[in-house]
Structures are given as structure tokens and as C-alpha cells.
Amino acid sequence: MFSLAKGNEEEEVQAKAQQDGGGEQVSAADYDPSLDRREDEHKRVWGTKEDSQDVEMIEEEEEEEDVDDMFAVATTEKKKVKKVKRVVKPAAPAIITSTLDSAADSEGYYQVILGEQLDGGRYQVFSSLGKGMFANVVRARVLQGDANEVGKEVAIKIVRCQESMFKAGLKETQILNKLKQADPEDKKHIVRLERTFEHRGHLCLVFESLSMNLREVVKRFGKDVGLNIRAVRAYAHQLFLSLSLLRKCNIMHADIKPDNILVNEQKTLLKLCDLGSASDASENDITPYLVSRFYRAPEIIMGHPYDPAIDIWSIGCTLYELYTGKILFPGRSNNQMLLLMMELKGRFNQKMIKRAKFGDMYFDELGAFLSVEHDRVTGLDAVRKVHITKPTRDLRQRVLPPSSVKLKDEENKLLLSFVDLLDKCLALDPSKRITPKEALVHPFIRG
Known part of the structure; x- marks a missing residue:
């Protein structure tokens, strides 16, 4: 058995780690995944093109004065900022080709009557x-x-x-x-x-029938602070067992997130559910909108052929969320997702960028990241070149408390092994990510 809620001491440690880490913090408990459902549906099922293909480039370039860019390479030249205007195409209507059912709504969902x-x-x-x-x-x-x-x-x-x-x-x-x-x-x-x-x-x-999903568990037992580290360890062990079965059967889940993990009434046992996006590992057609955005691996966004390592990435994002109560990569678009990933893990290697189908959409020929940022004054999107060499806020800074906080040796060891496991789940290069088999014998899981 394990406690779900953090003790007062563990809560304080986590609060100090988050203060020290700084940056954008988005509550995992308050996130409503249905908000992204329609957007992803049109992009995946009806084949909407990648974001940047809907962006119309305006010819002029402006010189930008005194840009405070912590990532920029030192230069005496004034920066050029390319202004871009987004042309939003109307969303395709949901095409229902076989609505035989008068009880279905306009999108084909069955309209349930309680008691029927x-x-x-x-x-x-x-x-x-x-x-x-x-x-x-x-x-x-x-x-x-x-x-x-x-x-x-x-x-x-x-x-x-x-x-x-x-x-x-x-x-x-x-x-x-x-x-x-x-x-x-x-x-x-x-x-x-x-x-x-x-x-x-x-x-x-x-x-x-199971009780509730892990987002609901975080909301009830760890809103904004996350769950007890021992509960996270027990859940991680069970998740990697589920992935070991998927790997054995050559299947990718392709939508792992707290919403798709259910627990029993006692909250001690979990089950991975919703295999609606699952496929054989050989079915890896490039599609930049597979997996819910916050849990989407970089190789999907960049347009690489992907493999079951995408599920390991999603589990890394999920475990971080369970422990901290915060979403690790709350990007508003694929472009911003890549920027947040590099802030955590450093730059992508050049070989990965060159092999990517969409590499030139996100990086220039010198390897600078083309960050699309909204200009509140003009209402347009500006492309800013960002040079990232190393992480600005790595996992240790986000999970571990500042050195002024003294932890018991056992707690410190447990947190360090957790950070190491997350680090191995979130390798930017999918070939370097930990496998389910390796994860099951990792010190954090083995205890």
C-alpha cells in the first residue's frame, strides 16, 4: 500500500523546486483534454495540413531594436524579424457518411438516455x-x-x-x-x-469497469502539488509492465496520457486504456498530429518515421505530471512544443534535423530554431531565430529542491533516481530512450 497525497514536508520540497525552476507552470488537474480534441480530429482524421502551411509570409523585414534574447548568439548586427500573417482556413465539417441512427447527433455521437x-x-x-x-x-x-x-x-x-x-x-x-x-x-x-x-x-x-483516470486522481489527491513519490513509483512500475506487453505484441499505443490511464476503487492498481489510436509498430506513416499535443514526442512533430519509443516519451511526460501536478510541455502549437523541449533537453542534433521531413519548417540552414511568436501589438505572428545550445531549465532544477533544502538520504536518492528515469524517457533521440525492459530494472522502479 502507498499514500497518494504528499506529506507536508514533501509538499514544501516540491513547492521550493517549482519556485526555483521558474518558468510557465500549467496545472495538470485543470487541463481539459477535450479542448484540443476537435483541433486534433480535423488535423488527423480529415487531413488538415501542418500549421505553417496555413501561414502567409509578408515580404518586408523589420529591424528589431534591443532584443533581449537569452538564447541569441552575440552579434553586432541588428536582428531582422520576419512578420508572418496566419490565414485561418475554415475547419472542415465532420463528414458523416453512414448516419443510420436518428439517435446520433450531427457528429455521429450516440445520444445516450440514462436508464435505456x-x-x-x-x-x-x-x-x-x-x-x-x-x-x-x-x-x-x-x-x-x-x-x-x-x-x-x-x-x-x-x-x-x-x-x-x-x-x-x-x-x-x-x-x-x-x-x-x-x-x-x-x-x-x-x-x-x-x-x-x-x-x-x-x-x-x-x-x-474501473474507478477514475489519473488526471482525476491528481485533481483529488495532488492538485498543483502532485502525488506522493511512492505512489508515482508504484504507478510507473505498472505502466512499464503495460508497455512491455505492447512491445512484445509489436503495438504502439500512441495516446498515453493521464486521461487514458484508469485506476481501481482502491487507487492501487492501474490499467492503460483507450487504444483507439493504437497500431502495429510497422504502421508509422508520418503524421505531425499523432498523440495528444502535450505528450507528443519530437520525432512525430518533426516528421520522422516513429516507433514504440513514442510511448516512452509520453510516459515520461505523464510521470512528471503525476509527481509535480504540472504539465511538462504546455505548448500551444507544435512549434512551441519543440522550443519547450529544447529548453529542457538542449538542442537537437543536426543529423536528426536533416533527416526530418519538416526539419526546414522549424530550423534554418545554420540550425537556429524558427520560433513562431505572437506579436500582441500588430496581432501578427513573428518568426524569431533562437539559438539553443544547452538546457535552460533541466529536470534536476524542476524536480529537485534548491541545495538550501536538506533532504533525508533516502528521499534524496529516490528523487535523484526519479530524475534519471525521466531523463532517459525524454531523450530527444528516440533510439537513445530507455526501453520498457530497461525501465523495469531501473533503480527508481526496483527500489
Whole structure:
């Protein structure tokens, strides 16, 4: 057993580390992932082009006086700032190609009525759990079936009534069944799919019912301060077990974040859920909007062929969030995400930039980063060249308290090993990231 909430002493240590680290702090508890859902949906499902292709470049260049740029290389020349104007194209409407269901809304989501029965009276819906990009989820009770099943609670994912979503639901079912067969004793912390059925043109996936997701856990037990380090260690161990099964089955989850990790009533056991974006590791077509933005690995943004190392990056972001209560990379765009990554980890190597499909969108020929920043005066976006050589705020500064705070040896050792694990999860070069197998024997996990 472990305590979820931090003790007073641990809270103080974390508060001092965050004060010392400075920089933008965004609460993990207050973030609403549904705000980004529509944007990502149009970009991924309907194939909207990468941000910068919607930016119209204005010809003139202005000289900028007295720029206070901590990253800029010392030079006697005045800086040129290129002004760019963003032309926002109207969002494509959600195309519903097979709305056979009068109970679906205009986007194909099933409009649930509490108390209604599904699958010929087998299940009765008693609450709505929310919606994601592919489906909405309800909690239901089993009314008919085996004696040991009746009265049991389940979660039912009702896939949107739209052809591409239906196909995605079938793919998720196939992946979940493959994982279930590879883990017959249910020891690898992947949510269990019990069965599927169809209801008014919607594919429905029936899952074991769990209590709440990790964002809700942070909100309840660690709002703005994060969870106890021993709780983070227990959760990390279980997450890497789930990744070891995914790796064994050659599957990428491609959307790991606190919202897609569920816990049981006692908050001691977690399960990785929502495999709607999952695929075989060989399916790695370049797409700059795979994975929710704050958890998106740099190789996805830059346009590299990616592999299961993208999930390790997402777990690194998630574990940092669980411990600190803050989002590690709260970038408003792919461009800003890369800047925040370099502030934490230093510059990308030149080889990685050159091999990237979108490398020249983010870096000039000399390796300077083309940071797109909003000019509040003109209302336009300005491209500023930023030269980053080493991190400005690394993980030690963000997680460890200042040297004036004395920790017990055991606590210090535990925090140092946590920082080391995060560092290995968040290597900019995916080939250098820790593997699930290596993570399971890391000192932080092994204890």
C-alpha cells in the first residue's frame, strides 16, 4: 500500500523546486483534454495540413531594436524579424457518411438516455463518462447473462456512427483481443475488453469497469502539488509492465496520457486504456498530429518515421505530471512544443534535423530554431531565430529542491533516481530512450 497525497514536508520540497525552476507552470488537474480534441480530429482524421502551411509570409523585414534574447548568439548586427500573417482556413465539417441512427447527433455521437437498455436488454445505462475523438463512454449494469455477471458494472464505449470511426473501432477490438491473448492472467495492466455488440449502427465495446483516470486522481489527491513519490513509483512500475506487453505484441499505443490511464476503487492498481489510436509498430506513416499535443514526442512533430519509443516519451511526460501536478510541455502549437523541449533537453542534433521531413519548417540552414511568436501589438505572428545550445531549465532544477533544502538520504536518492528515469524517457533521440525492459530494472522502479 502507498499514500497518494504528499506529506507536508514533501509538499514544501516540491513547492521550493517549482519556485526555483521558474518558468510557465500549467496545472495538470485543470487541463481539459477535450479542448484540443476537435483541433486534433480535423488535423488527423480529415487531413488538415501542418500549421505553417496555413501561414502567409509578408515580404518586408523589420529591424528589431534591443532584443533581449537569452538564447541569441552575440552579434553586432541588428536582428531582422520576419512578420508572418496566419490565414485561418475554415475547419472542415465532420463528414458523416453512414448516419443510420436518428439517435446520433450531427457528429455521429450516440445520444445516450440514462436508464435505456442496450444489446437486447443485456445492459442498462446508468451514467455517462464523457466522450473522446472516436466514441462516447457510458457506465452500465448487466441485467442478463451468467448468474455471476448479473448486477456487475461495465463501461461501454459507443463508437461514433461514421464509417472511418467504425473501422477504427474494429481495429481497436482486434488489438485488444491480441493483447488479452498474450496476457491470459491479466497481469500486464491493459484494460480488458469483455465483448462487442452493435446498437443502431454503432459498434459498442464492453470493458471492465474501473474507478477514475489519473488526471482525476491528481485533481483529488495532488492538485498543483502532485502525488506522493511512492505512489508515482508504484504507478510507473505498472505502466512499464503495460508497455512491455505492447512491445512484445509489436503495438504502439500512441495516446498515453493521464486521461487514458484508469485506476481501481482502491487507487492501487492501474490499467492503460483507450487504444483507439493504437497500431502495429510497422504502421508509422508520418503524421505531425499523432498523440495528444502535450505528450507528443519530437520525432512525430518533426516528421520522422516513429516507433514504440513514442510511448516512452509520453510516459515520461505523464510521470512528471503525476509527481509535480504540472504539465511538462504546455505548448500551444507544435512549434512551441519543440522550443519547450529544447529548453529542457538542449538542442537537437543536426543529423536528426536533416533527416526530418519538416526539419526546414522549424530550423534554418545554420540550425537556429524558427520560433513562431505572437506579436500582441500588430496581432501578427513573428518568426524569431533562437539559438539553443544547452538546457535552460533541466529536470534536476524542476524536480529537485534548491541545495538550501536538506533532504533525508533516502528521499534524496529516490528523487535523484526519479530524475534519471525521466531523463532517459525524454531523450530527444528516440533510439537513445530507455526501453520498457530497461525501465523495469531501473533503480527508481526496483527500489
